[in-house]
Amino acid sequence: MVHLTINCFLKILSYTYTTGNLQDLIVCKIVNYIPGFLGQVPKTLLVCACIDRYMITSKNAKVRAFSTIKRAKYITWIVYIFWAIIQTHLLFWMTMSNGQCTKTGWYVIFSAFYTTIFICLLPSALLAIFGYLTYRNMNELRRRIRPTQISQDINNNNDKNLLKRDRDLLILVLAEVIIYIITSSPFSIISIEMMITQFMFPVKSLPLIQAEVFGMNVAILAIFIFSGISFYTYIVVSRSFRQDFKHLIRNNYRRLQGLPLDPSISRTNR
Numbered sequence: 001m002v003h004l005t006i007n008c009f010l011k012i013l014s015y016t017y018t019t020g021n022l023q024d025l026i027v028c029k030i031v032n033y034i035p036g037f038l039g040q041v042p043k044t045l046l047v048c049a050c051i052d053r054y055m056i057t058s059k060n061a062k063v064r065a066f067s068t069i070k071r072a073k074y075i076t077w078i079v080y081i082f083w084a085i086i087q088t089h090l091l092f093w094m095t096m097s098n099g100q101c102t103k104t105g106w107y108v109i110f111s112a113f114y115t116t117i118f119i120c121l122l123p124s125a126l127l128a129i130f131g132y133l134t135y136r137n138m139n140e141l142r143r144r145i146r147p148t149q150i151s152q153d154i155n156n157n158n159d160k161n162l163l164k165r166d167r168d169l170l171i172l173v174l175a176e177v178i179i180y181i182i183t184s185s186p187f188s189i190i191s192i193e194m195m196i197t198q199f200m201f202p203v204k205s206l207p208l209i210q211a212e213v214f215g216m217n218v219a220i221l222a223i224f225i226f227s228g229i230s231f232y233t234y235i236v237v238s239r240s241f242r243q244d245f246k247h248l249i250r251n252n253y254r255r256l257q258g259l260p261l262d263p264s265i266s267r268t269n270r
Contacts, residue, residue, distance in 0.1 A: 028101035033090040035220055040083045042227035043123050043184075046176065048075055050130040057137035100209045103194060112195040116188040119223075124181050131173030168238050175237045176230075183226040186219035 055067040093107040103111050194212055197204065204212075234241040254260070 024101075025096050028096055029091045029094050032094045032101065033087060035224065036090050037083050037087040039220065039223045039227070040087065040119070041079055043119075043180070043223075044079045044083065045076065046180075046230070047123055047126045047130075048072075048079065050127050050134070050173070050176075053134045054130045054137065057134050057141060059137070059140060097204075098206050098209050100206075100213050102209055102213060105198075108191075108195045108198045112188075112191040115191045120181070120184045120188040123184070124177055127173070127177045127180060131177065135173065168240055171237045172234065175233050179229060179233060180226060183222040183229075186222050187216075190215045190219045 052067050052072070055063050058064055089110075093103065094101060095104055096102075097104055190212065193215075197208065197212070201208065235245065
């Protein structure tokens, strides 16, 4: 949500363009670089989280041992630094044209392929692949622990709980992939449209440029909405997440009232 707030502020700032002077050019580059940099971070961290789910459910002890809080902190900083460097192309090649902040020339082609591959296709593929691998690990875990149960009743109860966790995990992964594709596709579509019109109309009219800029702003907003929608996605599709959230709210209320905490907080995997 912080990223979304920053993006909205920068988009308001972008409406101060006047005559396309040096000040406008600087604002143009900044209002594209910062959202372009911050917008990629949550998506990359989501992919990292999906990979982490795969590692902690792996039957290989060495793979599980790689998943630690310390490494997660390092990777988070690396992700921020990585995208801060990679997205500097926006600082160099975004420009002013007919009073609008836009892409021109070969940069339109580069941007179309870059956004399609690195913003839409690659993250979606990684989410789907590691989501499936995590689901497969959960199934293997269920098969391994089944013979260790003492009674048939316990077997049945544990099977039901594991099946429920498997189902919730699969639904969450599918929801994340679908929402990601929906929110990231407009950016790739607009970029490809800008590349096509660049060849069709070497000198674009002002209405066309304005329409493309508007479409790009909407596409960027969709990307940032994804950054803050995970909580609501989990609330909608995961019953166990809703139960744990209610327990969390209830215990926080009891703590504020000085009452003893409820020990029956759910420990389900999400």
